[in-house]
Amino acid sequence: MxxxxxxxxxxxxxxxxxxxxxxxxxxxxxxxxxxxxxxxxxxxxxxxxxxxxxxxxxxxxxxxxxxxxxxxxxxxxxxxxxxxxxxxxxxxxxxxxxxxxxxxxxxxxxxxxxxxxxxxxxxxxxxxPHTLKLDQTIQDLIQNGYLGELISVELNLHEGNFVDRNSNLHWRHNRDLSGFNIMQLGIWYEAMMRWVGPAESVIALTKTHVKYRKDENEKSHHITIPDHIEILAELASGPTARLRLSTVLGHAPSNNVWIYGTDATLMIEAETMTLFGGSKKDSKLKKIEIPEDKQGSWxxxxxxxxxxxxxxxxxxxNFYDGVRYMEFTEAVTRSSQTGMKINLPL
Structure with a gap:
């Protein structure tokens, strides 16, 4: 064709x-x-x-x-x-x-x-699409040994402010439309997989602080999709991961991702999609410029x-990666409901 x-x-x-x-x-x-x-x-x-x-x-x-x-x-x-x-x-x-x-x-x-x-x-x-600009550079740094042995990945993402019980119902709040998808969890986990691969186990706590929301017709709906989650995961490539996503934390720190290794650290400033790095020899993190030919795009x-x-x-x-992030998001809910560690793949 x-x-x-x-x-x-x-x-x-x-x-x-x-x-x-x-x-x-x-x-x-x-x-x-x-x-x-x-x-x-x-x-x-x-x-x-x-x-x-x-x-x-x-x-x-x-x-x-x-x-x-x-x-x-x-x-x-x-x-x-x-x-x-x-x-x-x-x-x-x-x-x-x-x-x-x-x-x-x-x-x-x-x-x-x-x-x-x-x-x-x-x-x-x-x-x-949010990390496409950075993905190739992060992959190259990890594969070329800049970080040394991977130790830990941390993600902090705060999409809102203080609890707002008057905010309107969005389709993402509706489990009948969204299923096990929670906030931006699947989006960020998909990006993380590009850098460090998938998780092999998950332990999670989730909370729903705003339990009812009204639609455009003022009809009230019971909400079961969490608005705050805390996740610990073991990654198949070796490191642990800690993820916190929330829409209810006021004055929360800036959104960022940290990738820690034995020899260096990477930090992604999520709001600007700016990459920083620092090795053992550096006194602080420095901005890493992304060459134009390494910048991915839509x-x-x-x-x-x-x-x-x-x-x-x-x-x-591809559908293989889609299955992996859907397994992860479902494992988060399963762990929260049972209080148990969930092993992956499901």
């Missing part, structure tokens, strides 16, 4: 689809945007009018059964990802799904199995099309 035109259909056209995926595909030669199915005919027609997509379907079933597209871009919330990926592959269509991969590890495994059963089709997950749509055309494999993100 190197020279053939590739026709894309969109199921769910929310913020990221409009901001990233549609413009990204429009820039690629030989790619045609042919169809869309959104939450309603009206919202689908708005996308059609805004971006010049000719065919609007009443639902995703009609879109998948049509013969006007070769590949599907899924932009829904996680609760539909598994169903849509399985049905896309069953209809012999390549598939790019929004993150997070699924609701839970079981769904993720089923999606991976389906992708392996269709080796002629490309299956890809939208990657965690190229999700390009990678997807290139994989379909046989130009490059999917790396950001």
């Amino acid at each position: 190197h020279d053939d035109k590739i026709k894309i259909g969109f199921i769910g056209a929310g913020g990221n689809t409009k901001l990233k995926h549609i413009p990204g595909f429009q820039k690629i030669e030989g790619v045609e945007l042919v169809s869309v199915a959104n939450r309603s005919i009206e919202s689908g027609q708005k996308i059609s009018d805004e971006f010049g997509i000719p065919n609007v379907y009443a639902n995703w079933q009609e879109l998948l059964e049509a013969d006007d597209c070769d590949a599907i871009c899924i932009g829904t919330w996680p609760y539909l990802h598994s169903t849509l990926v399985l049905e896309s592959l069953a209809n012999e269509k390549h598939v790019l799904t929004e993150a997070r991969m699924a609701m839970n590890a079981s769904q993720a495994h089923e999606m991976l199995a389906a992708s392996l059963a269709h080796p002629n089709l490309v299956s890809q997950i939208v990657p965690a 190229r999700v749509e390009e990678e997807f099309i290139n994989a379909i055309r046989g130009i490059e494999p999917v790396t950001h993100t």
Whole structure:
């Protein structure tokens, strides 16, 4: 399919689809945007009018059964990802799904199995993009021995302020839509795996301080997804890891990631995505400049099309890594519920 035109259909056209995926595909030669199915005919027609997509379907079933597209871009919330990926592959269509991969590890495994059963089709997950600029440099420093032996990884991420019981319900608060996904845990764990590999065990404590939130219709919903988590993990590559994510800590320290080794330390300032490092010989951490040719960037749509055309494999993100981060996020909840250490893989 190197020279053939590739026709894309969109199921769910929310913020990221409009901001990233549609413009990204429009820039690629030989790619045609042919169809869309959104939450309603009206919202689908708005996308059609805004971006010049000719065919609007009443639902995703009609879109998948049509013969006007070769590949599907899924932009829904996680609760539909598994169903849509399985049905896309069953209809012999390549598939790019929004993150997070699924609701839970079981769904993720089923999606991976389906992708392996269709080796002629490309299956890809939208990657965690926030660290792309730094990833190659961190990988190189670790692989070239800058840190020495890895000892510990620490992540501190605070997304909010003090407890706000009046804040509105977001779909990420709804377990029926999000499953085991918690705040930005999966996003950051995916990035961590690029540097230090996956975890082999997890112990976690979680708390939900805001137990009820109102939707846009003033209806109250009981919340079970945590707004504060503390995690200890053993990584397969040797070091331990400590992760704290919270939306309820006021005046919390700045968001950062620390990677400690026997010979040096790396620190990522998360708000600016700036990398610092210091060895035994240094009195303090110093900024590490990232060469332009090492700075990764958003190229999700390009990678997807290139994989379909046989130009490059999917790396950001393949279904194997999606399974790993879904197992980790589920292990966090399992550990919190049971008070036990959970071994990985599940």
